[in-house]
Amino acid sequence: MLNYVKLEATRMLRNKRYIIFVVAFPVGFYLLYSNLWGAQADESTGLQGRIFLLVSMAAYGALAASIMSTAVPWAQERQAGWLRQLQITPLPGWAVIVTKMITALLLVLPALLLVTLAAVLVQHVSLSGQLLAVIAAMWVGAIPFAALGLTIGSLLRPDTAQPLAMICMFGLALLGGLWFPVAMLPETMRGIARALPSYDYADIGWQIAAGKVPGTASLAGWVAWAVVLSALAVFAFRRATVRG
Amino acid sequence: MSSRTPDERHCDRRSRAFTVIGMNAIELSGVRKSFGAVRAVDGLDLTMEPGRTVAILGPNGAGKSTTISMLLGLARPTAGTVRVFGHSPEEAVARGEIGAMLQEGALIPELTVRETVDFIRRLYPRPLPLEEILRMADLTELAGRRADRLSGGQTQRVRFALAIAGGPRLLVLDEPTAAMDVESRRAFWESMRGYASAGRTVLFATHYLEEADENSDRVIVMARGRLVADGTAAEIKAGAGAGAGTVAFSLGDQPAAGLDVLPGVTAVDIQGGTVRLVTADVDATVAALYRGTDLDVRDLQVRGADLEDAFLSLTQAAEV
Numbered sequence: 001m002l003n004y005v006k007l008e009a010t011r012m013l014r015n016k017r018y019i020i021f022v023v024a025f026p027v028g029f030y031l032l033y034s035n036l037w038g039a040q041a042d043e044s045t046g047l048q049g050r051i052f053l054l055v056s057m058a059a060y061g062a063l064a065a066s067i068m069s070t071a072v073p074w075a076q077e078r079q080a081g082w083l084r085q086l087q088i089t090p091l092p093g094w095a096v097i098v099t100k101m102i103t104a105l106l107l108v109l110p111a112l113l114l115v116t117l118a119a120v121l122v123q124h125v126s127l128s129g130q131l132l133a134v135i136a137a138m139w140v141g142a143i144p145f146a147a148l149g150l151t152i153g154s155l156l157r158p159d160t161a162q163p164l165a166m167i168c169m170f171g172l173a174l175l176g177g178l179w180f181p182v183a184m185l186p187e188t189m190r191g192i193a194r195a196l197p198s199y200d201y202a203d204i205g206w207q208i209a210a211g212k213v214p215g216t217a218s219l220a221g222w223v224a225w226a227v228v229l230s231a232l233a234v235f236a237f238r239r240a241t242v243r244g
Numbered sequence: 245m246s247s248r249t250p251d252e253r254h255c256d257r258r259s260r261a262f263t264v265i266g267m268n269a270i271e272l273s274g275v276r277k278s279f280g281a282v283r284a285v286d287g288l289d290l291t292m293e294p295g296r297t298v299a300i301l302g303p304n305g306a307g308k309s310t311t312i313s314m315l316l317g318l319a320r321p322t323a324g325t326v327r328v329f330g331h332s333p334e335e336a337v338a339r340g341e342i343g344a345m346l347q348e349g350a351l352i353p354e355l356t357v358r359e360t361v362d363f364i365r366r367l368y369p370r371p372l373p374l375e376e377i378l379r380m381a382d383l384t385e386l387a388g389r390r391a392d393r394l395s396g397g398q399t400q401r402v403r404f405a406l407a408i409a410g411g412p413r414l415l416v417l418d419e420p421t422a423a424m425d426v427e428s429r430r431a432f433w434e435s436m437r438g439y440a441s442a443g444r445t446v447l448f449a450t451h452y453l454e455e456a457d458e459n460s461d462r463v464i465v466m467a468r469g470r471l472v473a474d475g476t477a478a479e480i481k482a483g484a485g486a487g488a489g490t491v492a493f494s495l496g497d498q499p500a501a502g503l504d505v506l507p508g509v510t511a512v513d514i515q516g517g518t519v520r521l522v523t524a525d526v527d528a529t530v531a532a533l534y535r536g537t538d539l540d541v542r543d544l545q546v547r548g549a550d551l552e553d554a555f556l557s558l559t560q561a562a563e564v
Contacts, residue, residue, distance in 0.1 A: 010359070081346060088343075090337065
């Protein structure tokens with residue numbers, strides 16, 4: 001299976017779309033935003049802008065990476081017959097979804113690490129134990145988004161998976177408060193934001209960065225989303241790989 | 245990758261030794277496959293010994309691909325049983341006994357030929373060496389090229405390489421040359437014969453008659469989900485009754501005795517020193533004429549009922 005993980009990772013690292021959305025966008029936005037608001041403090045968390053934005057952009061990068069590396073490639077593999085190619089080898093069926101999940105999480109790392117690197121080098125954020133805890137939480141926290149991507153890739157054809165993955169990626173980032181702080185949004189939008197896994201995900205990061213224990217609401221929200229989306233991913237995967 | 249314990253692997257190897265002797269490569273009995281009201285395969289009984297190359301010939305919609313899907317465990321029969329080397333298709337696939345080239349199958353665009361082939365070969369318990377696979381599929385020169393920069397014919401060669409990568413005992417090819425030009429086809433069949441020559445079993449589906457004729461030692465003709473003929477290409481031509489073949493030559497004043505008992509011969513006609521033999525098996529008759537008699541055969545003329553005639557008459561009969 002290591003062989004398979006390596007193949008999948010190699011393949012995505014050569015994919016231009018992945019590099020643009022996952023590496024260039026979050027790092028670019030971080031540099032831009034932190035330059036504008038890096039010195040201001042966020043009201044709700046008390047975090048400095050450069051750290052608040054570090055968490056936001058790391059969350060966005062991880063979200064983008066986990067959806068990008070799953071939904072469309074998987075939909076294409078199913079349609080183009082690569083899945084069938086695998087089904088007639090000794091590779092067991094469960095290894096495909098497990099590998100996709102592991103690879104998606106591996107591919108989250110470049111996004112997290114590059115945004116962190118930009119924060120450390122350009123904004124002189126110090127690499128503390130807290131920051132490492134944030135990175136670890138953001139890494140594991142990407143599971144529901146990878147599951148969402150796999151669900152999309154299992155249920156839809158590439159031409160419909162593509163726009164839906166984009167909508168999910170940008171919708172979750174925008175409405176979840178990764179691009180603009182939720183506090184800046186009107187009340188109804190705030191309600192929507194709090195219901196989304198992307199808000200729970202980033203909020204856990206912000207709380208850890210602020211030296212607090214993440215709130216129960218965000219933790220419970222994240223766990224609920226992780227369970228539901230993973231169950232959906234497994235169900236959709238089984239449906240997509242069933243033999244006639 | 246395998247989750248099997250060393251003990252189980254050991255057992256596998258022992259049972260392999262037993263299964264080689266007297267075990268059919270493929271056994272289909274009473275196999276039916278329905279999709280809703282449509283019977284794609286309708287009562288198929290078939291056994292195939294190991295080490296042979298068998299063609300499944302039939303028009304589109306004859307049930308060839310459905311049969312292949314069931315052999316590979318990609319589809320389950322509605323009724324009947326399918327065994328591959330004594331196992332269910334799923335087990336045979338899991339044991340690495342089967343390699344296949346399906347009709348459709350894109351490669352991963354970002355990966356090179358070498359990466360793709362090496363990945364697939366490592367999934368098998370007893371793969372062929374990488375360089376040997378590349379050589380057999382004529383890909384050595386293209387090994388470093390990315391899949392999205394290959395031509396159609398080159399992609400087909402990679403897919404052939406993927407099918408043989410695990411060194412499977414049974415190689416299944418579903419219309420492998422459909423997208424190839426004449427030269428690629430010739431090279432492809434040469435590669436296939438190279439793989440088959442090591443005592444492996446090959447089953448291929450085609451609707452090109454000459455491919456079945458030239459590359460197999462047994463032809464199974466399917467139409468409407470049923471087996472309509474089974475034998476060597478020559479037997480099928482003869483058995484179809486699509487006009488017997490004739491062998492004519494100058495006899496001069498040599499004796500004509502014994503010509504009527506040559507293999508396949510059904511009638512002998514001699515006029516003015518020229519013999520015309522009507523035969524059910526042109527190949528066998530000609531061979532026997534040269535090897536089995538000491539006649540001085542001159543001006544040999546052979547007009548065979550070709551496989552095309554046979555095929556048409558067989559498949560049309562099944563339509564009724």
